[in-house]
Amino acid sequence: xxxxxxxxxxxxxxxxxxxxxxxxxxxxxxxxxxxxxxxxxxxxxxxxxxxxxxxxxxxxxxxxxxxxxxxxxxxxxxxxxxxxxxxxxxxxxxxxxxxxxxxxxxxxxxxxxxxxxxxxxxxxxxxxxxxxxxxxxxxxxxxxxxxxxxxxxxxxxxxxxxxxxxxxxxxxxxxxxxxxxxxxxxxxxxxxxxxxxxxxxxxxxxxxxxxxxxxxxxxxxxxxxxxxxxxxxxxxxxxxxxxxxxxxxxxxxxxxxxxxxxxxxxxxxxxxxxxxxxxxxxxxxxxxxxxxxxxxxxxxxxxxxxxxxxxxxxxxxxxxxxxxxxxxxxxxxxxxxxxxxxxxxxxxxxxxxxxxxxxxxxxxxxxxxxxxxxxxxxxxxxxxxxxxxxxxxxxxxxxxxxxxxxxxxxxxxxxxxxxxxxxxxxxxxxxxxxxxxxxxxxxxxxxxxxxxxxxxxxxxxxxxxxxxxxxxxxxxxxxxxxxxxxxxxxxxxxxx
Numbered sequence: 001x002x003x004x005x006x007x008x009x010x011x012x013x014x015x016x017x018x019x020x021x022x023x024x025x026x027x028x029x030x031x032x033x034x035x036x037x038x039x040x041x042x043x044x045x046x047x048x049x050x051x052x053x054x055x056x057x058x059x060x061x062x063x064x065x066x067x068x069x070x071x072x073x074x075x076x077x078x079x080x081x082x083x084x085x086x087x088x089x090x091x092x093x094x095x096x097x098x099x100x101x102x103x104x105x106x107x108x109x110x111x112x113x114x115x116x117x118x119x120x121x122x123x124x125x126x127x128x129x130x131x132x133x134x135x136x137x138x139x140x141x142x143x144x145x146x147x148x149x150x151x152x153x154x155x156x157x158x159x160x161x162x163x164x165x166x167x168x169x170x171x172x173x174x175x176x177x178x179x180x181x182x183x184x185x186x187x188x189x190x191x192x193x194x195x196x197x198x199x200x201x202x203x204x205x206x207x208x209x210x211x212x213x214x215x216x217x218x219x220x221x222x223x224x225x226x227x228x229x230x231x232x233x234x235x236x237x238x239x240x241x242x243x244x245x246x247x248x249x250x251x252x253x254x255x256x257x258x259x260x261x262x263x264x265x266x267x268x269x270x271x272x273x274x275x276x277x278x279x280x281x282x283x284x285x286x287x288x289x290x291x292x293x294x295x296x297x298x299x300x301x302x303x304x305x306x307x308x309x310x311x312x313x314x315x316x317x318x319x320x321x322x323x324x325x326x327x328x329x330x331x332x333x334x335x336x337x338x339x340x341x342x343x344x345x346x347x348x349x350x351x352x353x354x355x356x357x358x359x360x361x362x363x364x365x366x367x368x369x370x371x372x373x374x375x376x377x378x379x380x381x382x383x384x385x386x387x388x389x390x391x392x393x394x395x396x397x398x399x400x401x402x403x404x405x406x407x408x409x410x411x412x413x414x415x416x417x418x419x420x421x422x423x424x425x426x427x428x429x430x431x432x433x434x435x436x437x438x439x440x441x442x443x444x445x446x447x448x449x450x451x452x453x454x455x456x457x458x459x460x461x462x463x464x465x466x467x468x469x470x471x472x473x474x475x476x477x478x479x480x481x482x483x484x485x486x487x488x489x490x491x492x493x494x495x496x
Contacts, residue, residue, distance in 0.1 A: 132225035139232030146239035245346040246312030255300040257339030264297030266338035276475030283307035311346040316484040319446030363387040369398040
């Protein structure tokens, strides 16, 4: 049996529960307090020392109400607060989803109210609870913006309508897709709401601690707010990767463009840059296909990047990359401009979303592997090229020792390319996932790397730039990626 307390409010009463200092439940009643009290309202208060009680209230959807069941009330004589032993409560009236409930403190303060109050945000080292709360509330608003909160709620309502249709499961594949998306959206909403509630609970706890001169409770709450402030920055980053396929692994393809040997060498540098970046992030990297250039570098190459959110990060690199440098292949030491194009394709883990491939639609070609290789590799037709006849899409793998392994790898690449093509066709999202590798030339670049006459790397989409190109070419790409992802979400929000 849990201890509860009623606290009188101007427009109603709050039901407050005492669990632990970090895990609490509470309800807000819109009815006047006296309507819940009967013959026991003059009873003696059992215990006035509730130093760990946390005030908490929730707004309810319109047209609904709370009802108590099997509860006994024990109230004080002044009727300003009422303790009770609550055996159980039930939700009565119109059902509403948790997503519709807006968290608030016991005195009605919400996250929007905190940001609207414009509390000064100080350094983390400053022990100011308002500063920590304001910084965390600001992060919550950034998270909601990045998640496109209003669109998320509208989509959730649409999916809820679909799930309630009696004939939904007549098509199990469609029903499964709807159910998974609904669950995913509910998970995102619940996570944000829980974070909001935790912030408001700690604010209530600090206020209560100061009322009761409980320095220990105040110190714990201050530490909790500081921890939330720091955690909120990680959650802001997670919100950048909230796309449908962002959590997937991916293939990164690099192809040399205009510039001959110069661009082939540049393409090899770009591919090495992504391999180093992926390894620094702890991702698994596998070379799937590589076509070396005649003199140096590569004509094209594909790597598989295995890890959580690999696609979410790497999709920011889609486009043409331009290099300006003194050519190591020019005896006159003249300055050259080279181009390489990057495409990123998600690897879908859900088999039900894969495009079905018919064996009759495939043309499988076998040939000897190129490159340095080994004695066995260069003397047998172990390399495999698979052509999907209806679309003309091809996939090649020549880096494995056996033909069987190369075929399996090539089929995996082909499957991902067809899946990506289907996604682009259905949602008109091709520009988000990859760009055409045919226009790899001047005027189409997303980023410029200058090694001469000055040193700089600049992203032309965001204007973010650094003066240390060596670190970028060694895989230090996170700042460019995060800058682009943030700018993209801000742009989408402005267009709404």
